[in-house]
Amino acid sequence: MCGIVGIYYKNKDLNKHLGTMLSSMLVQMSERGPDSAGVAVYRNAVDSSSTKITLHAADDDYDWNQMHSLLAKAFSTDVDIEIRVNHAVVATTAPLPEFRTWLALNCPDLRIMSAGTTIEIYKEKGAPRDFVDRFQLQDIQGSHALGHTRMATESAVTTQHSHPFSTGLDLCLVHNGSLSNHNRLRERLQEEGIEFQTDNDSEVAAGYLMWRLHQGASLEQALTSAISDLDGFYTFAVGTRNGFAVLRDPIACKPAVMAENDDWVAMASEFRAIAQLPGVEQATVWEPAPATVYSWGEA
């Protein structure tokens, strides 16, 4: 069992409330996933000549200042850095492939959680309430977000195995369920050049979508083909730079509920995660149909 949540603002005036709304949704899903929690938030877009990268250090006392100055020197460029507990969001004009190589050589104990122009990912072991408090999630503003609370079944309880997973620029996926053909599919995608950081099944779903997007598919087309290529149980919530989508497998055993009003659209594993949101009284509430792609924004 896991809990997943997603919120997308149709009315961008609400961006300032993202942190409080996302936090309350995540905490409501604690019983579905007490082992770890994570979020992907879409906010503070950098211009297209820069890349925004979320880095994770195993140690809370990591010396980010040293890393910051090394990085600025190596690429002779300004680097913006914003530290949040053991994560740091770095904005740099350094090309991503070179940055990856540099990071592996100079800061091998840091891991890249996400990269793009808009996405930031934070995730950690432990209860959702502790995660929200520790990462001061309530203060975060943004246009849309995904969240995950994990009860581990397929792989270990580590930060690395926590969700969300991002395998491509600004693309993120949260998953409730389990895939049965992920090993074979991972091999196939690796042959196509998609890289994976873990043995987790959900990461394969994110990698699959990335592969299809690379081929020129829209998110909606990528999700439609996922219905035939992914085998297993899933409810997915997916975020892109400007888009948000939801998909359930054809059997639809894993729960999902959606709510939409003029200002926002929200999805969650259970309605109680949505019940607290301001404006819920005006929202239409329904269960997304199986094997049907729901999307908003540029999906």
Next chain:
Amino acid sequence: MTEFDLAQDSVRSLNQRLHESPTGRWLVSHPDGRHCIAAGLEASVEINIAGHVGYYCAGMNKQAHITIEGSAGPGLAENMMSGSVRVKGNVSHCAGASAHGGLLIVEGDAAARCGISMKGTDIVVAGSVGHMSAFMAQTGRLVVCGDAGDFLGDSIYEATIYIAGKVGELGADCIEKKMTPEHRQSLADLLSASGVAADTGSFRRYGSARRLYNFNIDHASDY
């Protein structure tokens, strides 16, 4: 009218009070998607729930009349024995699962597996139902004023299904059957009892082809 605010007190406390002194009319506020609201009631009380409920609302209901002003999560009125449950919004999967009696009315849509393994209850859905509805349904009636998803009535026993809209692929051993005047009258009575307006002339009847099991209809009362 007894008022109970779930923002102030727990579902357990509500259910205990409803089990211990089940009389009169109740208004339950701030359900906020909580699970198991008004489950296991055994008396003829009237309960109005002012909002959306979570899992297993009105489960095992006997005699009580429960109205949900919003939408409901999975397992609404599962194993209901008698009484009635009305949901004004949409309902998640497995509504009325294994229910033996009573009347379940869904004013919106019901998701997958509505009436799965139903054992005598009546379910009236003003909207549509999802896939695998009335799976292994044994007795009772499922009425759908909208459409039905794929695998309707898979492995059905002696339940009767009425559908006004489109039907996806039929489940194993489920077939369309002749709509007799008796069936039309039975449907009209059920719609009237449900307060759902629909033209009985637009419904088709589905049931078991009785090819999957060794069942003798002449001995139905013995089963």
